[in-house]
């Protein structure tokens with residue numbers, strides 16, 4: 705079996721992509737260690753064999769899967785004997801809901817805070833592309849976004865409330881042990897840790913902090929094993 709994960713790489717070998725962290729953690733959950741292939745923002749052609757240009761892309765012998773959700777479902781269905789990512793059909797449906805909340809809630813709130821930092825840590829040859837695409841997406845300059853950091857941090861606060869509430873109840877979103885919903889939300893914090901030297905959590909954010917530390921320790925410290933800003937942990 706030859707498993708290959710194509711994932712985003714930035715300056716200093718940083719691995720900031722939350723989508724790629726979803727896949728990395730899902731693979732680790734299944735006890736699988738892929739070979740990783742770094743892909744710069746301007747190297748989308750490297751994964752064109754998957755029929756699109758985004759990462760993550762998983763190669764499993766002659767099978768190719770793109771999109772983090774498709775990868776999670778592929779792993780769950782192809783490696784059913786390993787620990788479950790979802791815990792059954794109902795769990796899969798709820799994990800998909802958390803996927804949508806992460807994309808349209810958590811990530812949407814974090815992006816205007818993190819994008820200016822991510823630009824500074826993109827590969828030098830990727831920076832123009834990153835600036836152009838992100839400024840088009842946000843309809844304003846990166847400098848404008850950076851100047852409004854405090855506003856965006858205040859807007860993040862209520863978005864974190866479901867995490868706060870749930871993590872005050874059990875150590876992980878999925879209960880006593882982590883599973884895919886945890887990887888979905890945690891992957892966003894991996895992005896923060898990878899690019900941002902400022903702590904995005906308020907000092908009193910105990911439950912989310914404790915969860916992040918547990919998540920960083922999983923799989924022999926897989927999420928700690930990449931270059932990052934400890935100040936943001």
Ligand SMILES: N[C@@H](CCC(=O)N[C@@H](CS)C(=O)NCC(=O)O)C(=O)O
Pocket residue numbers: 712721723724745757758759760770771772773837
């Ligand atoms: N829905 C996809 C989204 C994948 C995605 O947007 N990946 C980013 C990782 S940085 C990407 O490749 N972006 C390409 C770009 O910004 O040009 C998934 O869940 O995997």
